[in-house]
Amino acid sequence: MRAATAPVREIAIFNTPEILSSPVGRIIEEHHNDRNDLIAMLLDIQDAMGFLPRFAMEHVATRLEIPVTEVYGIATFFKYFRLKPPGEHQCTVCTGTACHVRGAARVLREFERHLGIRSGEVTDDREYGLETVNCVGACALGPIVLVDGDYQGQVTASKVPTLLRRLKRSAEKKPVAARAEAAA
Numbered sequence: 001m002r003a004a005t006a007p008v009r010e011i012a013i014f015n016t017p018e019i020l021s022s023p024v025g026r027i028i029e030e031h032h033n034d035r036n037d038l039i040a041m042l043l044d045i046q047d048a049m050g051f052l053p054r055f056a057m058e059h060v061a062t063r064l065e066i067p068v069t070e071v072y073g074i075a076t077f078f079k080y081f082r083l084k085p086p087g088e089h090q091c092t093v094c095t096g097t098a099c100h101v102r103g104a105a106r107v108l109r110e111f112e113r114h115l116g117i118r119s120g121e122v123t124d125d126r127e128y129g130l131e132t133v134n135c136v137g138a139c140a141l142g143p144i145v146l147v148d149g150d151y152q153g154q155v156t157a158s159k160v161p162t163l164l165r166r167l168k169r170s171a172e173k174k175p176v177a178a179r180a181e182a183a184a
């Protein structure tokens with residue numbers, strides 16, 4: 001538990017523009033500055049920001065009075081956490097055991113080849129991101145790929161170009177749809 005009166009150095013850290021304009025402080029408060037909630041806190045920060053920015057992890061460490069290495073340790077141990085901003089469109093290939101035995105590695109290689117990036121990276125224009133996950137609970141339909149959060153089952157390497165084409169088309173349509181919505 002943090003002392004009621006924060007030292008001057010801490011107050012300065014708490015009031016950086018990055019912190020003030022982000023949900024990080026609020027999320028920590030919602031978890032009552034409780035270090036037992038560290039993972040849940042990081043999950044909430046990532047859900048709100050799309051990834052775990054360095055300043056957010058440092059801020060969490062300061063507020064919880066724990067070493068920043070402890071926060072980094074959690075963030076790097078669990079595959080779910082992202083330390084870099086995701087792509088505008090995110091492709092997630094499940095490489096859990098059930099998907100692996102059905103050819104997930106070939107599917108992943110095909111995504112890497114078409115996008116020109118490795119798992120955990122985003123394209124230079126930040127349009128597409130690629131990552132893997134260990135199991136999303138739909139093993140019977142594996143290999144599973146999530147495209148912008150939508151489940152695609154029984155994906156084979158040969159289906160990857162079609163998936164990416166479809167994704168590209170929907171990405172191109174989006175601004176038009178957004179304009180139509182604004183005009184309505």
Ligand code: FES
Pocket residue numbers: 094095096097098099100134135136137138139140142143144
């Ligand atoms: S291993 Fe891929 S959904 Fe379970």
